[in-house]
Every structure is written in C-alpha cells, then in structure tokens.
Amino acid sequence: MKIIKAEVFVTSPSRNFVTLKVTTESGLVGIGDATVNGRELAVASYLKDHVAQLLIGKDAHRIEDTWQFLYRSSYWRRGPITMAAIAAVDMALWDIKGKAANMPVYQLLGGASRNGLRAYGHASGTDTEQLFDSIREHLELGYKSIRVQTAVPGIKAVYGVAAQTQASGERYDYEPAGRGAFPQEEDWDTRAYLRHLPTVFEAVRNEFGPEIPLLHDGHHRMTPIQAAKLGKSLEPYDLFWLEDCTPGENQEALRLVRQHTTTPIAIGEVFNTIYDFQSLIKEQLIDYVRAASTHFGGISPLKKVMDYAAQYQVKSGFHGPTDISPVGFAAQLHVGLAIHNYGIQEYMQHSDATNTVFEQSMTFKDGYLHPGDKPGLGVEFNEEAALSYPYQQAYLPYNRLIDGTVHDW
Ligand code: GCO
Ligand code: MG
16 A cells, blocks of 8 residues: 655645645555645645655655654654645545455445534525525425524624624625735724624524524634623524634633533634643633644544543534645534534535535535545545635635734734
C-alpha cells in the first residue's frame, strides 16, 4: 500500500476549498479536506511544499504512525494551518483504508451506534417575520433542530443572518467570506445584542412551541460576564446550546459562565487539538465539542477527543458550515455515526456548484444525516469540474465597535 503521489487542489465552486488527493501503488485513491477559510493558499503551500514529498513511499495503511510523524516531526506543532494539513492526510488515509477493506469508514471506527445523525440547520432573518419564514422553510426541509440568528436593531450587518445584505453587498447563504482583496468591515454593539436576543427567542417559542430544539451562536463576541448574563436571560427559552459565547482562547471564562447559567455550552470550532479541550471537558465546563475534522487534525483525533469526552457525558456537535468541504463533512459523519456520545451535527448544505465538484453519497432524510455505505468516505472528487472553478481570493468580514475599535466578528 505504498503512496506514490500526493496532489493538492484549490478550487472555488461557490467558495474556496483545499483538497488533498493521495494515490497508492495499487491504484487506490483517498481524498482529504484542508480548507481554512480566508487562508487557503497557506495550507495548500504547507501541503505542497512541505508534506507531499514526505508521504511518497510511506505505507498508506499506517494512519496513526503517519499522523504522529507529521505532528511531531514538524516541531512547530498545533495551529490551524498545520492541523488542517495533517487532517487532510489523515482523512485521505482513512478513505484509502476503507476502500481497501471495502467498507465505509464508520465500520472501521466500530460500526454504527445509531440509524442516523440528528442535524440542525441555520434559520435567520433581519426581522421576526423573515426569521419565522426561515424557520418554517427549515422545518419543511426536515430539520428537527434549528439555529436562530437575527439582525440586531441599530447594527447594519450581523454574522449568521443569511438574507441580510452584507457589507460586501452579497448574501451569504452559502458563505460569509466575501470575494476580493480586503475583508469587509461590519459593526457591533454587545449591549444592543444582549437586549434584543431574548425577545427574539421569546417570539420564536411563542410561535413554534416548547418542543423544537433551538440553538444560537454567539461567535466569540462576549466577555465572560456578558456571556453569563446572556445564558441566564435565555434560560426561559430552553436552548439546546449557546455556542462560542466567549473567545476560544480564554477557556477559564467558561467557569464564570457556568456558575451563572444552566444554558448548555458548546465551543471549539476554532480549536485545533485535543489539548484545547482537555480542561474544558475534565472540569465539565462544556456540554458539546464543536471541533471539525478539517481543523482538528482529521478523523483520528476527533475520535480520540470524543472517547475522552464520553467519560464526562460531553457530546459531539461538530462544526459543519460550508467551509468544511463535503470531504471533511463526510469524515465527521463517519465519526458521529460510530461514537456513543453523539449529540448533533451542524448541516448548512453545500451549493449545487460545490456538489458538482464533490460528489457526495451522504443522505439527509427526515432530519437525519447518514454518510452512506460506499467504501471509504463516500465522496468522489471531480477534478475536471474543479478546474472550471479557479481559486478566488476571499476574506471573512471583521467587526468594529461604534468608536472604531476592532472587535471579534
Ligand atoms: C458556525 C460557524 C461558522 C464560521 C465559519 C467561518 O457555527 O457554523 O461559526 O459559520 O463563521 O466557519 O469560516
Ligand atoms: Mg459557530
């Protein structure tokens, strides 16, 4: 099972994706996702210039050994670029192993622990009426759990509101990163947000009842005490989770949040390693692990962090926006199906153009995802289609407060 080729593709069907393709002597091919939104070329270079040649001649079966070799031999371990590059290799090798075994990857991880994976979708609106329509649309699509994001009076553009016109003038139904040479500036006011959000959840509960699991993403914008206040004020509306209420770097912040509220906490989409979750899980400061296979070093570490989390009744809630390519998405569906402590999967849905380049075999039926039963990850990379969507420079927006101070977006 010698590796003879490792190629890197950067393609932009609706948004940019970085894909690694590993070929073995026997002709088996595996693919992996290394997309880091807004920094795609850095990780493509990491793979092309520093990793590809290290893989040639290696035994594709040795997934753990290859992972440890790439992680430890770089010396400069961790960080989003390194870990996305390692993730792509890890996924590609699991894909190859599945194909060699003629089994879907989840079978190699212990087999299915459930029939399907509960998913949540992104409802949003600039006002209550538009938000309700968006929730209804998601319910019609089969979603049984819904993330709620809305505009805030007095703020021009807010993360997560798809139908609102962004500073770039575009909608971000599929992708918040705006194409162009500079990031778009947006505005932010935490006090206005803290006042407004509970009224939105009250309206949603009044309209849709107490049953439906509702989620919300704070996108790292609050201080610990503001996050604690928000968690507390949302308690009457029984959220499934409050995500990224404080910046990912200050993990101690969640101790304070926890002391004040029983609203469940999810964090970790910007984390890169199991170490980032170590004390959060051990001290039971979170309820859901938000890591994504792509930014976390791949399938192998995702399975490890979830096995660790299981001891503390912490569940999965893997990051699944459209910047996780269908390859990275499939990778975490296989993990989600296999682990015992599955919670929920974010599912934003890729565009038709993305689905032309990445032919997926996963299914979404009646609110539940399944990775399918094709050998490996179950995603085919269409190189010819990829070529017709060349890379386009794009940046995520950033925020400034009313006095001009840069703020978390
Ligand atoms: C989410 C995330 C994303 C990020 C995006 C940045 O919960 O899905 O917060 O929407 O903003 O991944 O590239
Ligand atoms: Mg998020």
